[in-house]
Amino acid sequence: MEKETFTSDDAMPRFNELSDSIWKKYGVIVQLAEVRGNRWSYVAGQDTDCIPVSHPERVKLNERAGVIIYYRDGRDQCVRNEITRLLEEFGKNS
Structure with a gap:
C-alpha cells in the first residue's frame, strides 16, 4: 500500500468491503x-467482538x-497466501 492509505477518500470503505468478503469466504x-512505532491502531475492517479468534x-x-x-480456526498457509494476494491487489488499487 502507498502512503495514501489513510488519506484516500474511498480507501476505508473499500477496505471494509474487502474485509467483509474475506470474512464471508474464509x-x-x-x-x-x-502503525506508530510499536502501537497499531485500528482504522478499518471487521470487528472482533463476540467472535472467538x-x-x-x-x-x-x-x-x-x-x-x-x-x-x-488456526492458520492455514493457503488461506494466508490468498489473503496476502487480495491485500496486495487492494494496495495497488488504493
Whole structure:
C-alpha cells in the first residue's frame, strides 16, 4: 500500500468491503491499522467482538500501515497466501 492509505477518500470503505468478503469466504478477520512505532491502531475492517479468534498475526505493509489478521480456526498457509494476494491487489488499487 502507498502512503495514501489513510488519506484516500474511498480507501476505508473499500477496505471494509474487502474485509467483509474475506470474512464471508474464509472466516478470517482482517483489520487495517495505522502503525506508530510499536502501537497499531485500528482504522478499518471487521470487528472482533463476540467472535472467538486466535492470536492475531500482524503484517506490516509500510512504515505507516499494517494489517492485523485474526484466524478463527488456526492458520492455514493457503488461506494466508490468498489473503496476502487480495491485500496486495487492494494496495495497488488504493
